[in-house]
Structures are given as structure tokens and as C-alpha cells.
Amino acid sequence: MMSTYYAGLLADVGILLLGALSVYVILATGQLSLGNAGFMGIGAYLTSYLTVTAGVPLTPALLIAAFAAGAIGVLIGFPALRLKGIYLAMATLGFGEMVRSFLLNLEAMGGSGGFHGMRHISNATIWAWAGGILLLVVILERSQVWLEMRAVHDDETAAGLIGLNTTIIKVGAFGFGAAIAAISGGLFAHHHVYIEPGNFSFERSIDFVLAVILGGSTIGPGALVGALLLVILPEYLRFLAEWRFAAFGALLIVMLLVRRQGLLDRGLFGLTARSRAA
Amino acid sequence: MSGDTPDPLLALNGVSVTFGGIRALDSLSLAVTPGQIVGIIGPNGAGKTTTFNVITGAYRASAGDVLLNGAAITHEPSHRIARAGIARTFQNIRLFADMTVWEHLLVAQPHSEFALRRLLPTRWANPQALRRAEEVLAFFDLGGVRDRLARSLPYGLQRRVEMARAVTARPKLLLLDEPVAGMNHDEADEIRRLMLKLRDGGLSILLIEHDMAFVMNLCDTLYVLDFGVMIAKGAPDQIRRDPVVLDAYLGHAA
Numbered sequence: 250m251m252s253t254y255y256a257g258l259l260a261d262v263g264i265l266l267l268g269a270l271s272v273y274v275i276l277a278t279g280q281l282s283l284g285n286a287g288f289m290g291i292g293a294y295l296t297s298y299l300t301v302t303a304g305v306p307l308t309p310a311l312l313i314a315a316f317a318a319g320a321i322g323v324l325i326g327f328p329a330l331r332l333k334g335i336y337l338a339m340a341t342l343g344f345g346e347m348v349r350s351f352l353l354n355l356e357a358m359g360g361s362g363g364f365h366g367m368r369h370i371s372n373a374t375i376w377a378w379a380g381g382i383l384l385l386v387v388i389l390e391r392s393q394v395w396l397e398m399r400a401v402h403d404d405e406t407a408a409g410l411i412g413l414n415t416t417i418i419k420v421g422a423f424g425f426g427a428a429i430a431a432i433s434g435g436l437f438a439h440h441h442v443y444i445e446p447g448n449f450s451f452e453r454s455i456d457f458v459l460a461v462i463l464g465g466s467t468i469g470p471g472a473l474v475g476a477l478l479l480v481i482l483p484e485y486l487r488f489l490a491e492w493r494f495a496a497f498g499a500l501l502i503v504m505l506l507v508r509r510q511g512l513l514d515r516g517l518f519g520l521t522a523r524s525r526a527a
Numbered sequence: 528m529s530g531d532t533p534d535p536l537l538a539l540n541g542v543s544v545t546f547g548g549i550r551a552l553d554s555l556s557l558a559v560t561p562g563q564i565v566g567i568i569g570p571n572g573a574g575k576t577t578t579f580n581v582i583t584g585a586y587r588a589s590a591g592d593v594l595l596n597g598a599a600i601t602h603e604p605s606h607r608i609a610r611a612g613i614a615r616t617f618q619n620i621r622l623f624a625d626m627t628v629w630e631h632l633l634v635a636q637p638h639s640e641f642a643l644r645r646l647l648p649t650r651w652a653n654p655q656a657l658r659r660a661e662e663v664l665a666f667f668d669l670g671g672v673r674d675r676l677a678r679s680l681p682y683g684l685q686r687r688v689e690m691a692r693a694v695t696a697r698p699k700l701l702l703l704d705e706p707v708a709g710m711n712h713d714e715a716d717e718i719r720r721l722m723l724k725l726r727d728g729g730l731s732i733l734l735i736e737h738d739m740a741f742v743m744n745l746c747d748t749l750y751v752l753d754f755g756v757m758i759a760k761g762a763p764d765q766i767r768r769d770p771v772v773l774d775a776y777l778g779h780a781a
Contacts, residue, residue: 391648393656396626396634403623410583411635412609412696467625515625 260372260440261480263379267433268453269460269472270386275426276466277395278419279402280329281338283454284345285430290449291318291348292431293438294358300439301366311378311435315428322427326420345454352446363445370439378432386469398422430457463504465511474512534597536561536731537582537613537700542591544574544581544755551577553755554591559700564722564732566742568766569752570775575735576618578752579702582733583615584608595700610638612699616689616706618735622677628688629673632660635695659695667691667721683714690718694725701725703734707741719745743767751775 268289275282292314299310325344332340358364389395400408401418409415438444456479464475482500486493504512535558544552552574559565567575580586582593584605593601600608623631633649636656644652664670667687672680677688686706693701703722707715715738722732722745736742742749743763751759751766753775759766766772 388648389646391650393633393636393645393649393653396630396649399626399630400623400634403625404621406585406605407617407621407623409605410585410609410615411692412606412638413634414606414638 256372258480258484260375262476263372263375264433264437264440265456265460265476265480266379266473267382267429267436268457269464269476270382270469271426271428271430271433272457273426273461273466273469273472274386274398274429275422276461277402278398278422279405280419280423281334281458282341282423282426283338283451283458284325284341284343284348285426285457286449286451286453287345287348288318288322288427288430289434289437289453290352290446291321292434293444293449294352294355294364294434295431296435297364297367297438297444298358300368301364307368307370307374307435307439311432314431314435318431318434319424319428323420323424325427326423329423330416330419342451342454345449345451349446349449352449359445361446363443364438365443367439367442367444369442370436375436375440378436382429382432383469383473390469394418459501462511463501465513467510467515468513471511471513478512533560535559535594536596537733538592538594538597539578539582540592540594542578542581542588542593544577544586545589550755552581555752555755555757556591557750557757557760559731559733560747561699561731562726562729563747564726564734564745566746566749566763567733567735567752568737568739568742568749572754573752574755575752576704577755579615579704579733579735582608582702583613609696609698613702614693614696614698614700615702616686616693616704618704618708620682620685620689622685622689622692624678626677627674628669628677628680628691629660629664631677631688631692632663632695633657635692636660637696663691663695666694666724683710683717686710686714686718687721690721694730699731701730701732703732703736705735705737707736707738715741 268285271285271288272282295314295317296310299305299313300307329337329340352358353361397413397418400413401415405415434449437448460475460479461472463478464473465471483493483497486496489496537559539555539557541554541556542552543550543554555578567578569575577586581588584603588601592599595611595613600611626634633656636659649656664673667690669687669691672684677685680688690703690706707718710718719741726732746763749761749763749766750757751772758775759769759772
């Protein structure tokens with residue numbers, strides 16, 4: 250029994266890790282998205298439709314869903330260019346709720362009754378995707394493009410004036426983040442084998458952001474640490490019974506006060522010195 | 528342009544900039560000849576930084592044209608103007624908050640938009656970017672602070688990093704906005720030495736400066752602005768004696 254319990258937690262960590270990474274790559278360009286559960290929902294429903302109704306194998310189904318959500322992410326990315334900070338956060342929140350309400354009314358996929366019939370996948374499958382994408386992000390973090398994303402994050406005007414196309418960089422990050430969220434959704438659907446619109450609510454978007462903030466918002470592995478903490482900490486705090494979420498909240502506040510950049514940061518990994526001649 | 532002067536690298540033809548009815552720049556014309564150091568001087572609010580902003584696409588000209596090598600760049604977005612060969616620094620230094628000196632030089636590399644290697648680790652996929660960054664690092668003598676966060680450096684060094692970042696993509700024209708403001712004599716001398724070295728390497732420079740002694744001994748041509756209007760232009764020796772200039776600007780200091 251215990252092993253099923255831990256296996257469940259492990260799957261949750263993998264799925265949350267992808268959600269957190271989806272926020273992380275968008276945040277790397279200075280854009281805060283509170284609507285990534287919407288992209289996750291799109292990915293969950295589209296992947297499930299493809300595997301259950303259309304009979305497509307899981308891997309291509311996930312890739313198609315990622316591609317479609319990425320395209321929607323790019324579309325969302327353009328109006329997002331005009332918004333900053335809290336206004337962008339609100340607009341993306343609105344997008345997430347819009348997707349949820351769209352899914353509620355999507356009778357073909359069960360509407361409020363949800364959708365089922367997916368084949369359960371193993372933790373190995375979840376972690377192959379989660380680990381693979383984390384690795385991809387960690388590799389990308391060492392590239393020119395990532396440096397350009399950080400430049401846009403730090404000073405968009407100066408970035409434009411050294412020749413960076415800030416539009417492509419910001420919109421591209423949105424598309425990539427949306428694609429990762431969609432894969433998270435596809436895996437979620439095939440782990441739980443049942444989905445309903447309520448799975449992709451605002452609270453889940455917040456979880457993604459929390460994982461990034463807790464783990465560290467300047468470095469990809471931060472999302473892994475954040476996802477682990479977010480899933481495991483409430484379990485460890487179980488002895489506090491109903492008080493455990495309050496305790497979790499208190500921990501979060503302390504964390505933000507003493508280490509605002511999150512548990513991991515670039516300095517910790519010696520990444521700021523990554524260029525030192527080999 | 529008259530027949531005996533070479534075609535200008537940069538030309539402003541009757542450029543005006545208005546902000547809600549206020550003319551920040553009134554029909555300004557100026558030219559930078561290749562290989563020259565050209566200065567823009569004038570009191571505060573004369574339109575000097577506005578001139579830089581309109582050249583780099585941060586502001587839109589309400590009238591007139593900006594030409595780079597004879598081609599209009601008046602309505603291009605900033606990143607295209609930068610890629611066409613115009614780099615700049617800022618009056619209040621604008622470095623990337625969370626980047627080391629080395630990262631500033633890597634990120635400012637020339638662009639080839641859709642190359643796959645730009646998605647791969649720079650360390651092994653982009654040897655030419657590393658080489659160029661090393662070159663610039665050595666030129667500006669920044670090797671000792673290579674892995675420090677640029678924002679944590681002393682003021683004079685921050686100015687140097689900003690200049691190095693601007694030069695990395697091999698621009699044709701460098702715009703310097705008060706490069707020696709707030710610097711001590713030695714630091715200013717170092718910037719002058721670097722500017723001359725860059726000029727000798729073929730770079731043209733347009734600079735805004737308040738330090739009159741600095742401009743007089745450095746520039747080939749000076750433009751004097753006052754209230755958005757050009758009131759004089761010429762060689763530093765002419766400007767020094769121009770009564771209009773003395774009245775508008777130098778007169779305050781004398």
C-alpha cells in the first residue's frame with residue numbers, strides 16, 4: 250500500500266515539475282503567467298481525445314498537443330506584449346478561466362461530467378518526459394537564446410538596442426511554456442485516467458508559480474526542487490492535521506523573507522562563472 | 528552632400544521630434560563622416576539625448592529622415608537599426624541587472640536569426656561568439672572582472688562594460704551618451720584612449736558630452752544644440768570662438 254502511495258506522489262512531482270517549468274521559461278523573459286493551467290487543460294483534453302477517440306499512440310498525441318498548445322501560446326503571447334507585471338498576470342488568469350469554462354461547455358468531451366477512457370501510464374513514462382524536458386531546459390539555459398531571454402527580462406529597451414528582437418523572444422517563450430504545460434496536462438490525464446475541467450483551475454496555475462518561486466526562479470532545477478517541496482511538504486506536515494496548510498503558508502512567507510530568489514540560484518551552481526575558459 | 532566630402536555614414540535630414548505639441552528637436556540636420564568622432568554639445572534640455580533616441584528608433588521622427596549609408600532607417604524598429612550597425616550607450620548606465628561582464632559580451636553578439644546553434648550551449652556550439660567576447664574583453668581590459676556581476680562594479684568600470692557591450696556586434700557607428708560624466712580625470716583619460724583606438728580601428732563615433740575640455744580635444748566636428756535647434760556646427764576651434772555658442776552655452780561657464 251505504501252508503495253502505491255509513494256508512486257502517486259512521485260507522479261504528482263513529475264507532472265508538477267513540468268507545470269513549474271512551463272511557468273519558468275515564460276518568467277525567464279520577465280512575463281508572469283497565471284494561466285498555465287489553461288494550457289495544461291488544452292493539452293490534457295487534446296491528448297486524451299487523440300488517444301481515446303482517434304486511436305493515436307501516446308507519444309505522437311503528446312507531441313501534437315504540445316504543438317497545438319504552443320501555437321495558442323504564441324497567439325496569447327502577442328497581446329501579452331502590451332501588458333506588464335500585474336496586468337499581464339491578470340490577463341493570463343483570465344485566459345486560464347476562459348479555457349476552463351470552454352471545457353465545461355465542451356459536451357463532446359463530457360462537459361462538466363469529465364472525460365475518461367485513457368490508458369494508465371507508468372511513472373517511468375511520466376519521468377521520461379519530465380526528466381527529458383528538464384534536461385532540455387537545462388541545456389537551453391546555456392545557449393545564446395537563453396542569454397537573450399535574460400537580457401529581455403533585465404532591460405527590454407537595452408535588449409532591443411543591442412539588436413535583440415524582443416517580440417520574437419517573448420512570444421517564443423510563451424509558446425514554449427505553453428507546449429510544456431500541455432505535455433504536463435497530457436501526462437496528468439493518462440496518469441489519473443479521468444479528467445474534468447475543475448482539474449485545470451486557477452489553483453493549479455498558482456501551484457506552478459509557487460513551485461518556481463520556492464525552488465528558485467533563476468535556474469531550471471529550481472522547478473524540480475520546488476515541485477518536490479510542494480508535493481512532499483504538505484505530506485510531512487500531516488501531523489498538524491487541518492493546520493498543515495497554514496503551516497505551509499507560514500513556511501512560504503519565511504522563505505520569501507529570507508531567500509527571495511528561491512532555494513536554488515545561479516550562484517549556488519557556479520553558473521554565473523560558467524563561461525570560465527575550459 | 529557637396530562633391531568633395533565623402534558620403535556620410537549617418538545623416539539626419541531635417542529631423543523633428545514633437546511631444547504633445549512641444550518640439551524637442553526642430554528640423555535637425557547633421558552628418559557623421561566615416562572614421563570621424565563627432566560631438567553634440569548644448570545645455571540641458573537642448574535635445575541631445577532626443578537626437579540619440581530618434582537615431583536608434585526609441586522615438587519616432589515627426590518629420591525628416593535618418594539615413595545610414597544612404598538608406599533610410601527612420602521608421603525601422605530598434606533591433607533592426609542596431610543590426611544595421613548603430614550601437615549606443617546610455618546617459619544613465621543600462622546594464623543587465625543579473626549578468627556578469629562576460630555574459631554582457633556574449634549576449635551582444637551579431638545575430639543570425641534562425642541558426643540552431645543558438646539554442647545549444649554557447650561553450651561548444653558558438654566558438655566565434657566566445658572568440659569575439661574574448662577579443663572585446665581584452666580590448667577594454669576587463670579580464671580581471673570577467674565573472675563579476677556588471678552592476679556590482681565601480682562606476683567607471685560599468686561605463687566601460689556598457690561601451691564594450693555596444694562594440695561587441697561590430698557596429699559601424701557608436702553613439703556615446705555622456706561617456707565620461709561623473710568620472711575622475713584618469714578614468715576619463717582611459718575612455719578617451721579607448722575612443723581613439725576604436726576610431727583608428729575604423730569605427731565612427733557620435734558623442735554627447737558636457738565636459739567641454741574633453742570634447743574640444745577629441746572631436747573632428749561639433750554640433751551645438753539649444754532648445755532643439757542647431758545653433759552652430761564646425762571644427763572645435765571655430766565653435767570655441769563662435770559668439771552665438773558662447774552666449775548660449777559656454778557663456779554660462781565663463
